[in-house]
Amino acid sequence: MKNEKESKDQFIKKLLQQIAELKKLEMERKKTEEDLRFSEAKFRGLFENVFDGIYQTTPDGKIISANPALVQMLGYDSEAELLAIDIAHDLYANPEDRGILAQRLEKKGELRNVELVLKRKDGDHIIVLENARAVRDRQGKVLYYEGTLTDITKRKKAEEALEKRIKELSCIYNISYLIEKPGISLEEILQGIVNIIPSAWQYPEITCARIIVKGQGFRTENFRETIWKQVSDIFVHGEQIGTLEICYLEERPESDEGPFLKEERSLLNAIANRIGRIVERKDIEEALRKREEKFNSLFNSNPEALVYFDRDFNIEDISPKFEELFGYSIEEVRGKKIDEFIVPEDKMDESKKLKEMSKKGYIFHETVRKRKNGTLIPVAISASPVISRGSTIGVNVTYKDITERKKAEEMLRETRNYLENLLNYANAPIIVWNPKFKITQFNHAFEHLTGYTADEIVGQELPVLFPKTSRNESLIKIKETLSGEYWKSVEIPILRKDGNIRVALWNSANIYAEDGKTLLATIAQGIDITERKKAEELLKKQREELSAFAHTVSHDLKNYINIIRNYAQFSLLKKESAEKNNQEIIDITKKMESFVNRQLQLADAGKAIGKLEEIDLNILIEEVGKTHSIEIWTKGLPMIKGDPQRLKEAFHNLIDNAVKHGKADRIEISSEKRRDTYIIHVKDNGKGIPQEEIDKIFDMGYSKTGTGIGLTIVKKIIEAHGGNISVRSKEGEGTTFEIVLPIRT
Incomplete structure (x- = not known):
């Protein structure tokens, strides 16, 4: 029995080694079947994640102490309940085992890995592994026994199940070994799998298999479709691409699924799932191969200089254009740092920063790099990290010669x-x-x-x-x-x-x-053309006024001439009246002279201003006021540029109009600055102007008591200075003239 046990232990140990090897292969490939991972997890649970019970008992069969794990293991509600039992009769499935083990402890002092069958409180049997020792006093008398109990019930059952799975694991292992052969094709893998499968079934001698993938079939030599059949679909990315079929060639007793075991169904599904992953991987490898070919073609034919660096910025590859641009061959630079070749001394810090930035994301930078012959060349550098599974594994860098663009x-x-x-x-x-x-x-x-x-x-x-x-x-x-x-x-x-x-x-x-x-x-x-437009408008207006002036002068002079003619003719007829008529003729010619002078004064008022002079309005108003017996009040009048004589005439006419026509006895003259103009306010306390006359007061010849040209002259003088004049008035409250003059520098 001992040899058999050692043989089984060796078998289990060897089996564990095989499983560990499988696990190692699975970790390396990162491609294991779901059932294999499940089996390994279950196996680890059985052999690694166990709970040990700890106890102390007296030689006469009483439990002194027990840990919670032991209480739970034996199914008791509390430690006190467990301490009250009789060990031999209540705990041991075979009460005689208690005495035998006590004798061995008395003799040898310890027990190592002894398997026992114990009874739980509910009567169920459990298998435990016991390790114990006898604790003695100084005289050598046994005081108590202490030890550990490991529940190996599940392990023992697992060992039995594991024996059934050995063939399954061997099948999985052989498939894993097959697919890792260098250069093996998908067709060779699928044919190899159908040849491996029969040995993993309960009756290998009558088992045959067939795989159909994407319309292509692979079968064992003895394959024949029968009524004793298991089928599992093969999927890639959720799409069915084929089937895996297992057939018995002869009838066998009924089991879980016809003549097949439920474990065989699980293995069938696992193999079908594995085949799907194999096909998927091969498809990816083929796509990757084509992509690499395309990448190499683009890399080598790219019109720009390309470099591929590993994660430590060692050069792995360069394009032909790089060789042409910088003069280095791949043999000269492979495995070395780019700084050793094309980075000028004063650009080393810049190069270091660019490397760090390129690991994190795309960068673009224009700088200068050095050819093998020492000449400098302006380049545009673009770089982007190559990321795999969330980690940067390299960097692609492009160097573009921008010499012509810079020029x-x-x-x-x-x-x-x-x-x-x-x-x-x-x-x-x-x-x-x-x-x-x-x-x-x-x-x-x-x-x-x-x-x-x-x-x-x-x-x-x-x-x-x-x-x-x-x-x-x-x-x-x-x-x-x-x-x-x-x-x-x-x-x-x-x-x-x-x-x-x-x-x-x-x-x-x-x-x-x-x-x-x-x-x-x-x-x-x-x-x-603002000034030209103003000049054109002024010219147009002057032409209109000239036409009106000529008409008025012509009319008035004709009247005077007719009067003179009449007086002259009358003197010829009545010589006694000649002296009186001559005096009338003289008076008429004086009136004609006065009329002509007024017209000339009006014409002069609209002439363009020649040389501008600096004028203090305060002084100018003071001089004008001396010719009028009226109170004139001024407040902060500005310095302006203009024609002093014509401005004197304008203010004289305004004051004269206020006195003669407005009957005013006080005038206030003030100013304000608005943007680039001065606003001069001339306000009197006279009787005001009727509203129906306000729009006419600047018209030439409009007057009820005078010549009708005073305010017309004012308007012409102000406009000749580039300004304008307006009026507001209310009967009984006086009149205010507002003069706007540009600020000239």
């Missing part, structure tokens, strides 16, 4: 600078906008035209530059350029930052992409 960029930069200077320092306002009407460039002359800086206006849409009153009309003209139309002397009003409006005459041109069709931008060049 082109330098030429482009010089051209751009030239054009930028040409645009920015051109005297004419120039603006550029894209097809979405967003402003992209804005030169200094345009800044001067609008009062905006380029930073304020670039990026905004064009309508910001147009007055509301003409915005839609201007946008219509601009949209016409999208269809390819060009502006040729198109007038468009421009809204300045200060709210004033300037008129510019524009020419435009479209900028297209290389295809000649895609519009990239529109550039427009303008000329500020």
Whole structure:
């Protein structure tokens, strides 16, 4: 029995070694069957994860102490309940075993790995492995026994089951060994599997097998389809690709599934599952082979210089273009650091940073690298990590020769600078906008035209530059350029930052992409014709006034001439009245002279201002006030530039109008600064102007008590200074004239 036990132990030990070997192979390949992993886990549970019971007993058969594991192992509710039993009768399946073991302890002092059959509280038998020793006093008398009990019931059952599975494990092992043969094809693997399968079934001598995968069949030589058959489907990625069939050629007794054991069904499913993984792996290997071929083709034919580094940045491979660009062969650089060859001394820190960055993700960087002959070359470096199962295993790096591009960029930069200077320092306002009407460039002359800086206006849409009153009309003209139309002397009003409006005459041109069709931008060049427009308006107005003036002068002079003619004719008829008539003629000619002087004064008022002089309005008003007997109050009037004599005349007429026609006895003159203009307020406390007359007071010849040209002269003088004048009045509350004059520097 001892030899048989040792033989079984050796067998178990050998079997454990085989299983460990299988486990090692499985860990290396990381490709094991689910049933094999289940069997190993179960086996580890049986042999590694056991719970030991610990006890102390007296020689006369009483339990002194027991640990919770022992109490649980024997099925008792508590330690106290267990301590109350009689060991020989209540615990041992064969009560005589107690005495035999006690004698052995008395004689040898210990027991090693003794198998016993014990009774649980519920009557079930368990098999335990006992290790114990006798504890003695100084005289050698046994005080008590202590030891451990290991429940090996499951292990013993597992050993029996394991014997049944040996053939299954051998089958799995042989299949695993088969698929690891170097260079073996899928067809050879499948044929080898069908040849291995029969030996793992209960009746190998009458067992045959067949595998059908993707329409291709593999079978044992004796295969014949019978009614005693087991079938399992083969799947790859959830799609059935074939079947595995096992047939008995002769009838055998009924078992779990016809004549087949349930373990054989499990093994059949496991093999079918394994075949699916094998096919999947071979498909992946084939796809990987094709991908490698494609990669190698792309790597070697790529027009850029390529390098593949391992995870430590040792060179593994370089492309032919790398050899051509840098002058090194693969034999010179393989296994070495790139810094030893193409990185200049002053770029070592940069290279180190790029390496660290490339391990984490894609990078792009432009720098300089060194050829074998020592010359430097500008390159664009792009790198990306090669990641497998979440870890970086290498880095792909591309070196692109950008020498020509750098030369082109330098030429482009010089051209751009030239054009930028040409645009920015051109005297004419120039603006550029894209097809979405967003402003992209804005030169200094345009800044001067609008009062905006380029930073304020670039990026905004064009309508910001147009007055509301003409915005839609201007946008219509601009949209016409999208269809390819060009502006040729198109007038468009421009809204300045200060709210004033300037008129510019524009020419435009479209900028297209290389295809000649895609519009990239529109550039427009303008000329500020605001002053010209004002001059034209003034000229038009002056012509109208001249026509009216000529008509008035002609009419009035004709009247005077007719009167003189009548007096002269009357004197010829009645000589006694000649002296009186001559005096009337003299009076009429004086009136004619006064009339002509007034007309000349009116004409002079609208003349353009010549040289501008610095004028202190406070002093000018003080001088004008001396000629009038009225209180004039001034407050903080500014220094302005203009014609002092004509401005004196303007303020004289305003004050004279307030006194004679408004019956005022006090005038207040104040000022304020508004953007780039001065606003002069001339306010009197006179009787005011009727509302129906306000719109007429600046008309030439309009007056109820005077010549009707005083305020007309004022208006002409102010307009000649580039300003304007307006009036507001209410009867009984006085009148205020508001003069707006530009601030001239």
